[in-house]
Every structure is written in C-alpha cells, then in structure tokens.
Amino acid sequence: MMLTRVDWSNDLKVGVPLLDAEHLGLVELFNDFIASALSDTDGLHLGTHFKDVVSAVRDHFASEENMLDRHNYPRFAAHKAHHHRLLAQAETLQADWQSAAPTMGGRDSLLARTIDYFTDRLLHHIREADRPYRPFLMRLA
Ligand SMILES: [Fe+2]
Numbered sequence: 001m002m003l004t005r006v007d008w009s010n011d012l013k014v015g016v017p018l019l020d021a022e023h024l025g026l027v028e029l030f031n032d033f034i035a036s037a038l039s040d041t042d043g044l045h046l047g048t049h050f051k052d053v054v055s056a057v058r059d060h061f062a063s064e065e066n067m068l069d070r071h072n073y074p075r076f077a078a079h080k081a082h083h084h085r086l087l088a089q090a091e092t093l094q095a096d097w098q099s100a101a102p103t104m105g106g107r108d109s110l111l112a113r114t115i116d117y118f119t120d121r122l123l124h125h126i127r128e129a130d131r132p133y134r135p136f137l138m139r140l141a
C-alpha cells in the first residue's frame with residue numbers, strides 16, 4: 001500500500017519559526033499534490049502542479065541558505081551543495097511529470113518515485129541536515 005500523505009511531526013522542527021513555517025508549507029503543498037495525483041486530475045494539470053511544488057522547494061532553499069550564510073554557518077558550503085543535488089532531483093521529477101509519461105500508464109510508478117523523493121530525500125534532509133543547524137542558530141538568538 002502506497003503512502004498517500006506525509007504527516008508533519010515534531011522531529012521535523014528546527015526551532016526557527018520562519019524555517020519551520022516553510023517546511024510545514026512544503027509538507028502541505030506536497031500533500032495537495034499527492035491528493036490530486038491520486039484523483040483523476042489530468043496529466044497536464046499535474047505537471048503544472050508539481051512545478052509549483054518544485055518552485056516552493058527552490059524558494060525555501062534560497063531562504064534557508066540566506067539565513068545560514070548571514071550567520072556564517074560553518075557547514076554552509078556542504079549544506080548548499082546538498083540543496084543543489086536535491087533540487088536537481090526534483091527538477092528531474094518535474095520533467096517526468098511534464099512529459100507524456102503520466103498519461104501513458106506510468107503515473108503510479110512516477111507517483112511512487114515522487115513520494116520516495118519527498119520522504120527519503122527531502123524530509124531526510126530536514127531531519128539529518130537542517131536540524132543540526134538548530135543549536136547554531138539558537139546560540140545567536
Ligand atoms: Fe530546510
């Protein structure tokens with residue numbers, strides 16, 4: 001049984017209100033996308049919808065990088081490089097959603113890959129790479 005929604009949980013909290021709000025926004029946007037992909041929404045609309053998800057991911061990375069850079073976060077370069085890889089993976093998925101594949105019976109496997117991306121890569125990044133900057137930013141507060 002495929003996962004059909006992602007739940008926000010406290011282990012995703014980084015303790016910086018702006019960044020927590022952005023992370024929560026990504027989870028909500030992603031859940032909206034899963035819901036429309038599971039309904040009979042046409043492929044063209046899903047391509048546009050996923051593009052909005054990728055734009056939100058891109059905006060969030062820029063916002064977070066801005067904050068980390070401004071505070072001279074010591075692991076900034078590695079963090080930014082990880083964002084870059086995550087964004088490239090999201091853009092690959094976006095190209096797949098915008099191609100004809102979803103309307104040709106490939107939608108279920110593409111949705112499964114998209115959900116894996118969100119849970120195994122993006123949420124994993126929040127837990128394993130974003131949360132560690134918490135004590136650093138808290139010290140400055
Ligand atoms: Fe983040």
Ligand SMILES: [Fe+2]
Nearest residue numbers: 064125129130
């Ligand atoms: Fe990050």
